[in-house]
Amino acid sequence: MDPLTHALLGATAAQLALGPRLGRQAWLLGAVGGVLPDADILIRSSTDPLLAIQYHRHFTHALAFIPVGGIVAALPWLVRPRHHPNWRPIVAATTIGYATHAVLDACTNYGTHLLWPFSTLRVAWHWVTTIGPLLTLMLLIGLVFAVRRGSRFPAAVALALSVAYVGTAAWQRERALDLQVRIAAARGHPLDRAEMFPTVGNPLLWRSVYQSGNTLYTDRLRVVGSDGTRWKEGSTVELLLEKDLPLEARADERVRRDFMRFSYFSAGWTARASADPSVIGDARYSLRTDGFEPIWGVRFHPGTARPTEWVDRTIKNRVPVSELWRELKGTAAGFSAKACFWKFQRA
Template structure:
């Protein structure tokens, strides 16, 4: 999630656990702890694909954060918070740190909760990385806690409860869309194929669906406001890797994306795209991984991230109209170079 959400979450958790000891300093410390795991974004792993798949790695692992919390609690109790019991201080620090990756695991990007174990990132994909309906009900009570200090802990608890309820709603909404997708593909050649479902930006009403189908994939939008349950699928070419063997980096990329990737020739370059993130009209995680020489032979190159460019102005209001159930405008949400290519 975004830094504001994580800071608000850390502050709310710290304030709730602190109880009568809650103060502006505690809230600020919780906010700082809540954003601490994202400092790994400052690390450079050598290339943009590695930077992507290794983000939310060791710094988000429960196997790292819990021992780190223990060490930090011992040091903090000895030199700063001497009036606190070690147990309460450990619980505050651990909760403020660990809730960060747990919240991240509800997004599409995924979180390596169990690093260094060789297991896929946890990516529930029920909430967009920025969602005001999650953040504001928690942020407003936390800010109020700075003013009404006698009720600070209760305010933090209220904010945390409201945001958690919304997170629970996101799972219910996702389940409703999943049932609808299964009904749409039942009895077709898409039945049983890998499916990816995620909310569109800033809401949990309009959802994006991607279904893999050998050399192509099908993308559609489904809103909880739709009167017609039929999903208007858009076929798109997945492309192929032109070499007999994939590099370890590409293998890791496909593992990270659970196979939801697309290869596409753009000029003399071959790009690979994470199909889970963004939409057909805007896919931010696209990388050039090979280039074609004058002899028409492909050569693997150092990965370079492609600038996705700005969203088209007409697509933003179209997205909101689609959220409200206007199914006739699905085509407006596609880039003419990407959609309906078969």
Template structure:
């Protein structure tokens, strides 16, 4: 999830654990701890693209990290804070650390919660930025912050934020199930044979859902709103994996394919090959859009090793996407 959401979650968790004893400092330290797992983004400055992608939401988003670094953080903080109970500080940091990846596991990228096991949890029931999750949570947190640390209202407001936000996550799982049923029925009605299907919400909402559908030689992408009246139209994208030639057997290419979970297409533009990760869709929901969110130019060094250069994103595409979403959410 986005940084603001993780700050709010961390602050609310910190308050729940230690707010009665240290007041707003519990929110402050919870908010700081809630952002620490995302420091793995630093890897993008010194590692190659594939390695950085593998590191992202890996070790720092694991139970192992939370259990290991919570007491370390507690020891450090207890050295200069008036409140010295290391056990209480450890619980604050542990829960602020661990709730971060638990929330991220609801998104498309997911998390390696059980690192070092190569298992990435990705339930794909919420977009990385969802105002319906964050804003009510933030309002209740601010209300709690304005109360005295011993006030019953403070605990009530904070608990409301935690309960409402968690309930919304459960609700999105129900919406995902409904969306999945809609797509499978539509595929059957259109007599489309498929290997696998994955559904996820489009940006900033849980009304319009998109599906990636794998067939033998292509991937299909469709969009369906709960307000739709007509059939779903699917855009077809040939896999074109053959364009990789012998590169498909290179260890680094295999790692990139593993990162995408196999949801990728290759296209050729001006004699350049591009690797497109389909899991995150395109910066447009128009049929046959090709401006994928994660698109990488494939270059090869003198040793025959492929390396990946991420294509820059056009800000105007993002603005257009918001307009397209608003119209499409209303139904087809």
């Protein structure tokens, strides 16, 4: 999730829990704790571009690391003698803020090492995207009223509404997964693996990705009641595994290692970019709906001293607001009504 939302969630939780004890200082402590886990972005290397993705959302995001993170976040206050009498509530506030971070990240797409060091599983529930304006706004309003009025009630309301929003998104995802199964069945595709990814800032539009055989199929789904549900056929791309790499690449130990690291980061959803096959991308996300243009990926240089190249096209990931609004309203071109689709398939 974006840093602002992390800070607001940590601040709101700390203000609710310790506002009566620490006053207006509680929200600042919670905010610092709420953003500190993302300090792992400083772990990077010019000679190993994949180090950054390997350690982002890693040990600093683990549940087991929360007590350590809470203390580290509190250090700017603890080093000052005037704060020593209140060291316990100060550490409690920063720890509460720190604890909110990884759980919120796990609600998004990319995977979080919640269970480190006991498990290497990247936990990702795929309920919300990393940018959620409505969620951010609810937390901001609740925090402002809580601090200005010196009341815990606005903070409690904001947190309750946030949980309800995320819960609604989780329910919507299950409905989208059910629709995905129906679409695959209507096409005659056995599902080998399937996933559903939210789109920016809403629980209504979803990116469906499933594997049938060696092919990945993507669709765009609008899930709004029984009459308002729509779907739009996307693109197909071939799944890429290590065995599919050229012989020269498979003979290079570094390439094999880096492919494994990228595949782990991408949860195994790896494919070559349609326009530039030299780029192996994360097929969970695409800059286009009519073809696979990865937002990020890798380019290997086997047999040379040149390190694996990290290809980042995040800056091109612009969301046309007008088109997104048409999709939300159900008036965007290319979308078909679910009922018509099933009738057509049965015929």
